[in-house]
Amino acid sequence: MSQTLEKKPAPSRDAMPLSGPRMPGSAPYLVAAAALAVGVGLGMILGGGLIAMAILAGLTFIVGITVWAWALEGRRSGVDRLVMSVVWAAFAVALVPLASLVWTVLSNGIPALSAEFFTYSMRGVIGDEPGGIYHALIGTLLITLGATVISVPVGIMTAIYIVEYGRTARLAKAITFLVDVMTGIPSIVAGLFAYALFVLIFGPGVRLGFGGSVALSLLMIPVVVRATEEMLKLVPDELREASYALGVPKWRTIVKVVLPTSLSGILTGVTLAIARVIGETAPLLIIAGSTDSVNFNLFADRMQTLPVFIYYAYTQPGVPPDPSIERAWGAALVLIAIVMLLNLLARVVGKVFAPKTGR
Amino acid sequence: MAKSIDVSDLNIYYGDFLAVQGVNMTIKARSVTAFIGPSGCGKSTFLRSLNRMHEVIPGARVEGKVVVDGQSLYDPSIDPVAVRRQIGMVFQRPNPFPTMSIYDNVLAGNRLNSRRMKKSEADSIVERSLKGANLWNEVKDRLNKPGMGLSGGQQQRLCIARAIAVEPQVLLMDEPCSALDPISTSAIEDLIHELKSDYTIVIVTHNMQQAARVSDETGFFNLKATGQPGQLVEFNPTKKVFSNPDEPATEAYISGRFG
Amino acid sequence: MSTTIDETRAGGRRPGDAIFKGTAIAAALVILLALAGVAVFLLYEGIPGILGAREETDASFVSYVWPLVYGTLVAALIALVIATPFAVGMALVISHYAPKRIAKPLGYVVDLLAAVPSVVYGVWGITVLGPQLVPLYRWLADTVPWIPFFAGPASTTGRTIFTAGVVLAIMILPIITAICREIFAQTPTLHQEAALALGATRWEMIRMAVFPYARSGMISATMLGLGRALGETMAVALVLSASGVITLNFISSTNPSTIAANIALRFPEATGLAVNLLIASGLVLFAITFAVNFAARYIAGSSARRMSR
Known part of the structure; x- marks a missing residue:
């Protein structure tokens, strides 16, 4: 610092080492094979199970490839390899529960499936008499339908207000904030709200399917609003202005130009919102209750739903417990299948209804 | 000392798409080499293949040879990380790290290699590099302010300071002035003139006057035809390219008849 | 716009x-x-x-709800500590490590985790995960009993607050991963290339360019995950064998309960004042999740303002 610094750097840069000892491209595979051998070998010697072997193999791989890279290519390369293998290992480990869960539900659930399972309710079913989830299916469908009927218009119109009318209004800002708050409402609190609301009308101990719809729509509305908002914002302003320029009033512009353009995204968002709430248990446990019989009336009496059915069939199986627990797994399988189908449907809907343009 | 670059039979791909075909040239050490040509003809792609930045894009790959200091860059024994350290790069848009101060931005490359640096050593690298980039006088009082607070031209010079702080052999510049106003552009051009005595400089530019002003040699890239890969049409001393080019296509481009 | x-x-x-x-x-x-x-x-x-808490439980409302708040926080924090590193790793795999071809399917696989209803996670937690963790608990209680978390005696069913935390971690993994991966993918190419051109390895590039850019987004993602974990009901209600104690011991058979699980377990049979008491505890849960979510949005929002400056 003290000497007069020249403007130009004056380094001695004659040497330019670019090459060094490099690991072969097959290095990860070699290490993986060795790690597998170590894992299985040690596992057999020490008498560990499959999990222990997998953990041993994984750790051997991480240590092996790091040490090799560090020794051959230097510290920085070693750290790079370490992070890469740790990150991939994290991914693999995180998928173990998913695989285990899918396997458990499939292997326990498939034996329960039969024609009776889908067409019988649990009314008067004792022990291993044939019983099914018909009542729960009906309840889930009706309650979710009710929630959709409430949430979709409210959600879409709110999003229209926020995007098309309320850009600068204080109310729109407040609503955006409240939608954020709604996103964070725990599902059980939504159930308590529905109960607290209907208890004022029907008195203590109220249980009805429509209460479930109200609770679920509290969870569903923010999802619909968010999805619609995103889609409406994507509609280019030129489209709106072109329509105004033709003398089309604003509301018809929204209905005829803006909404059709964003239809696919909105439908996808709605489908995903349904998929999210159809598996909800806690609010229905509180307000829709549980029953063994079929109930088609949303506005009176307890209504069984799939998630609540699973909960009670598993936790209060009766004597003997096995048939009931098997039915719980069967219902879990059906419920997961419904949610997956809805997710799949959302993707298909998004593709089918996408605006047919080259853009 | 600064190194020359020998390129032979270089083909550059994006996946299956051949973007640049059959480039041969020798880039002289301690000189400024400019690449000109119409948009999309592969100048920048070629530049990025000189320090193995091209392969950062998924699916991108290169065939052929680039030899620097007797070492073939695409040899399997070559560490691309070391290549990029020796062959620095300045991008089209200034890209200082937004969360770092000016001081830390300059040292970003050095800190990769030596984790612990003496404060005095770090200070002298920062001062030397910023002086090298003609930025020292403007920022010496606010070294700990974020780099994003500077003007566009200052940011670009900060990026040049960051590139020369690791003392590379070669400096690649990808349209370094295209996002800058004329005054900042002229500052960068002056800087290129000064840096030439220490570095081999390769610059891609859209601006033919700029190529004529700053470079010693000029390469003209063009598409063979629409939809065909780009190629090097002519590579000659700048004076010759701009006064008496070998190829009619070069003359047509320079006199503004197309592109 | x-x-x-x-x-x-x-x-x-x-x-x-x-x-x-x-x-x-x-x-x-x-x-x-x-x-x-x-x-x-x-x-x-x-x-x-x-x-009316005193009539119902012979204690004040605070002393009724405090053990539940404690259990809620402990379960959610265990979940967060486990889930965050995994989520960041998975997000990095999808955004930066996996080849483009398989990154998208990997993203779908993570989303599948989100598609499983919580009651199914709960049933799986009791039948599969809990028993699998019992040997681990036994080992911890034998080997490191001086760590208060693992003092033992180890649960024989695996229905501990730690197991509940693991299940919660799996459940909040997809949301944290999804947000993180979106932010990682948004890191400007310019900054990533700047790092690479200086001779950074992939990890150094992530540390220099991606993490600084994504830091506040990652914090707000974990807080949103925390909000989820706090309010999650059924998985905990099923997995946890709760006795309403306050303890640091994560692996024994006496565990604190959580607000949400306590409501779900007691509400169906509750009458009279007990119902009001449960609703009041729900109000406390609402306040806690509101505060956490609000903090998450505030962090995300303030950094968005800083970045767009």
């Missing part, structure tokens, strides 16, 4: 416009009313529970 086009004149003249706009505002007001309703009704039904 679209400009606001002033349509007030047109709106005044055309009944269609007025009606449509009115409907839109009405929908927005429904949301306002719904949330006000949540607050008002929960308070209306909950306050008698707070005031």
